[in-house]
Amino acid sequence: MDGHIPYLNAFKEFPEEMKMYGDDFKIFHVQAWPKYDDVYKKMHALAGFMDLPCFPDITEHSFLHPNILCMKYMMEINLPDDMNKWTCRVINKIGVGETDFLTLHPGNKLTWKVKYDILAVAIIIVVLKILFLLDDEYEWLLANYVKERNKKNEEGCPIFDIKKWYIVVKNILDVEQKKYNEERIRRLWRCEKPLLYSASEKYVVLKKKQMVMDLQRQFRTLTGCLELTEKRKPSLFQFNWTEESTKKDCFHGHSLGAFLQQKGDTFTPLNRDYWLCTVKKRKRARSPRERYNESDFPHTYQFVLDLFSFLLRVQPYLIHEEVSTIEQKLFRSKLHMKSRIFKVQKK
Numbered sequence: 001m002d003g004h005i006p007y008l009n010a011f012k013e014f015p016e017e018m019k020m021y022g023d024d025f026k027i028f029h030v031q032a033w034p035k036y037d038d039v040y041k042k043m044h045a046l047a048g049f050m051d052l053p054c055f056p057d058i059t060e061h062s063f064l065h066p067n068i069l070c071m072k073y074m075m076e077i078n079l080p081d082d083m084n085k086w087t088c089r090v091i092n093k094i095g096v097g098e099t100d101f102l103t104l105h106p107g108n109k110l111t112w113k114v115k116y117d118i119l120a121v122a123i124i125i126v127v128l129k130i131l132f133l134l135d136d137e138y139e140w141l142l143a144n145y146v147k148e149r150n151k152k153n154e155e156g157c158p159i160f161d162i163k164k165w166y167i168v169v170k171n172i173l174d175v176e177q178k179k180y181n182e183e184r185i186r187r188l189w190r191c192e193k194p195l196l197y198s199a200s201e202k203y204v205v206l207k208k209k210q211m212v213m214d215l216q217r218q219f220r221t222l223t224g225c226l227e228l229t230e231k232r233k234p235s236l237f238q239f240n241w242t243e244e245s246t247k248k249d250c251f252h253g254h255s256l257g258a259f260l261q262q263k264g265d266t267f268t269p270l271n272r273d274y275w276l277c278t279v280k281k282r283k284r285a286r287s288p289r290e291r292y293n294e295s296d297f298p299h300t301y302q303f304v305l306d307l308f309s310f311l312l313r314v315q316p317y318l319i320h321e322e323v324s325t326i327e328q329k330l331f332r333s334k335l336h337m338k339s340r341i342f343k344v345q346k347k
Contacts, residue, residue, distance in 0.1 A: 036314040044113055047106035058102035065102065066091050069120035075252065077307060078169055078241050079124070080160045082256040086127045094329040096123075115322065121308040122322035126330065128304060131259050131269050132162055136298040138271065139163070142259065149258060160254040166303065168249040172239055173307055180310075238311060276331065277324040292317035 058064050070087040074080075091097040096119060105111045132139040143163030150158050241250040260267040277297070294302050294316070305316040312319075 033313070036312075036318065040113075040115065044106070047104070048109075050106075052106045055104040055106075057099050059099055060097070062102075064116045066097055066116070066120050066123060069116060070123055072236065073117075073121050073124060073308070073311070075241075076237050076239055076311060077124075078165065078239065078249070078251050080254045080256055081252050082160075082254075083124070083127060083131075086130065087123050090123050090126055090130075090326070090330065094326060096326075096329075115318075117312055118314065118319055118322045119326075121312065122319055122326050125301075125304055125308070125319070125323050126326050129274060129301070131256065131271060132300075133271055133273055133275070134298055134301040134304065135273075135275060136300055138273070139300055146258060157253065157255045159258045160251055160256055165251055166300070168251075169307065170303070173310060176238065177310060274331070276327050277320060289315070289317050292320045 060067060062068070067084075067088055070091070071084050074083055074087070095101065096114075101112060102114055102116075104113070128134055132142060139162050143161055146159045146161045147163075150161065153159070241252065259270055261270055262268075294305075297320075302316075305319055308319055309316045
């Protein structure tokens with residue numbers, strides 16, 4: 001997505017008549033990706049400083065609405081389509097789908113500033129915990145049960161096997177993570193338009209730039225590497241489950257019926273347990289980063305956090321904090337009850 005919004009090099013887009021020299025260029029000498037928290041805070045600070053009016057309403061038909069974002073990310077990580085009903089139920093239950101809650105009001109400091117993508121993936125994680133518990137035990141017992149059911153039901157709609165899903169998605173994630181890390185290592189933090197700290201050094205800088213480009217071209221010729229003529233266009237999805245190589249491992253059409261029980265006109269999960277992220281708080285922890293310690297939580301839960309962390313390019317503790325917030329709203333009446341606390345031993 002480099003070269004596309006929001007990953008634009010502002011200096012590169014400046015017109016020729018716009019000249020800048022000296023210390024001002026240090027602003028454009030970028031050598032690292034910005035952190036999500038920094039961008040988020042500066043975005044709201046800038047909107048308030050510019051005294052921007054209220055942003056357009058975010059309705060159920062808007063892309064930033066959690067119903068649509070949840071659907072998008074469930075498709076992204078290869079979860080069954082049937083889960084969409086459950087994410088919608090959670091959204092309605094905790095009231096995060098309301099227009100007033102979602103719409104940005106820059107001048108009003110009392111309104112909640114929503115992290116739309118993080119909110120959506122946190123809702124998906126809560127639904128996964130409701131259905132499969134994610135305690136490193138219950139979900140694997142379900143997987144063994146589903147495996148036998150699917151053997152007897154080869155012609156009908158397959159039941160979602162969370163163990164098989166875990167293996168498939170983890171393999172894809174490992175490949176994409178390795179590719180992403182290699183691209184970050186190879187990245188050259190330089191602008192095609194050279195940064196000139198003074199008008200007198202323009203000739204020297206341009207000459208050095210041309211020399212570097214010639215050397216790179218010769219190196220590619222010697223190594224047989226082809227030069228990319230076009231940059232890859234941005235896509236809504238990083239994982240593709242419709243290609244021939246991955247189509248057989250697509251879980252979108254799988255059923256969740258085996259994990260539900262019907263009571264009248266409504267369906268409820270067979271799983272009656274739930275563990276709260278909020279019950280595990282570290283002493284003297286002030287910031288979200290300090291309140292989150294991955295060794296305190298089950299491996300399956302940690303895997304889902306890491307999966308969404310990779311997709312959103314954010315730290316896992318930010319998603320975990322949002323999950324805790326949703327749980328407080330969803331189980332507000334039950335927070336006084338003693339909840340199960342899981343401790344995963346370090347390997």
